[in-house]
Amino acid sequence: MECDTQRQADLITLVVNEYRKLARGPYGAKDALRVAKQADDHSIDGILLKKGDAVWRAYYAAKKATKLKHGFSGQAELTQLFNELNTKSIETQRAFAEQLASAMGSDSQPSVESNAVSDVANGVKRRRTAEGCTTPTAPLNKIVTTHHIIPEHHTPERLPDNSASLKDVYVGAPLDPAKDLFYDQFWDAIERILSTENPDIWVADISMIFQKGFVREHFGCQMEIGITPEKVAEFALEYFGVKVEVKDGVRYVRYPGGAIIEPDTSIKLRVCARDLSRIFKGELYEAACTSPVYQSEEKKRLSHTNGVSMTISNQAKEGGKITVFMGEWRAVRIKQQFYG
Incomplete structure (x- = not known):
């Protein structure tokens, strides 16, 4: 149980950090959001959207980062943690959404789509x-x-x-x-x-x-x-x-x-x-x-x-x-x- 809690905390940290690195919102988020809003309430998209569009956007941005071809420090770990989350129970996914929303707090990141990210060093x-x-x-x-x-x-x-x-x-x-x-x-x-x-x-x-x-x-x-x-x-x-x-x-x-x-x-x-x-x-x-x-x-x-x-x-x-x-x-x- 403690191991699962630690892994979930790692995922939340990586998701929030990836989202905050963006100078603008993730590219393709508008279209993806429209599709996500049609998803079942028990899907991970539906669960996250109940916590607000910003929480879903953070998840989407980090998930999209795992597909980048040039790679970055922590990419493999982020991918593995996402794969683990998808196998968890609905209750665990809801807890993840709740904790992600709490970790983001009142952050206000730009929601406009872009391929660009802010100037960062070592992630x-x-x-x-x-x-x-x-x-x-x-x-x-x-x-x-x-x-x-x-x-x-x-x-x-x-x-x-x-x-x-x-x-x-x-x-x-x-x-x-x-x-x-x-x-x-x-x-x-x-x-x-x-x-x-x-x-x-x-x-x-x-x-x-x-x-x-x-x-x-x-x-x-x-x-x-x-x-x-x-x-x-x-x-x-x-x-x-x-x-x-x-x-x-x-x-x-x-x-x-x-x-x-x-x-x-x-x-x-x-x-x-x-x-x-x-x-x-x-x-x-x-x-x-x-x-x-x-x-x-x-x-x-x-x-x-x-x-x-x-x-x-x-x-x-x-x-x-x-x-x-x-x-x-x-x-x-x-x-x-x-x-x-």
Whole structure:
């Protein structure tokens, strides 16, 4: 059951992110919407349309993205999750529609059709400029916690004063404040990218995603950290106990018995050990340990956590992506340190 919940949360995150990347509505949506409105109420189209046209459009845009020939990071996972959803019961599909609508909140994306998408990097769009009150959501890492963490109380009055101006997605973290969140080995393994706002400045490949609804409530706000290609195999083994090998430029996972798994575009590693104190420091360590998913696992006395995951590509030349779920209050504090 928890696995299904996690998979559904992953799908919601990917659908919302794909929809928000669009500069305009998905091409062909008008005609497809007319057809969808004739669908049976018990079909996935009928279920989604009951939650509003915007919810259906988000689903349609992401589903259409799975058909793109040029491919993108996360395409294979998105396709697999859609296929899984189609096999689920009507009740599960209704729950998905409800949670997708909640995650989208009051988002207002353009509904005009277009083939164009906004300027994005690694599947994450630039920081939104429209003002609005949004609340955080979102995905990462490993290790047996030896420190006592006081559970976080998610009350609005405890959020920093400027929480009302939170945006959805922030891309790139300034190097000086970001360095304080990691130990040296991990810090040196983080990719550096040029700032989207100032091309002369290098920033850490760190994104923060603040969604609404189901994902934030059950998992937390999200930080995604780009890892250099040469560190992917080392981190997969150290944090997830998975042996990754490379042959002829192709990366694959080796099973103890000798069998191998070759990722279809990419694969996500989950369930790292709970002690995160050797990886993260300060606010990020506290944020990871106070995420809803981490706290829920703590109550169940689980020895591993889904609060940290790692996505790796089948191409050895490409880096990895570590996702960390965070408690809302600490996530907003980190956001303030990075972006003001």
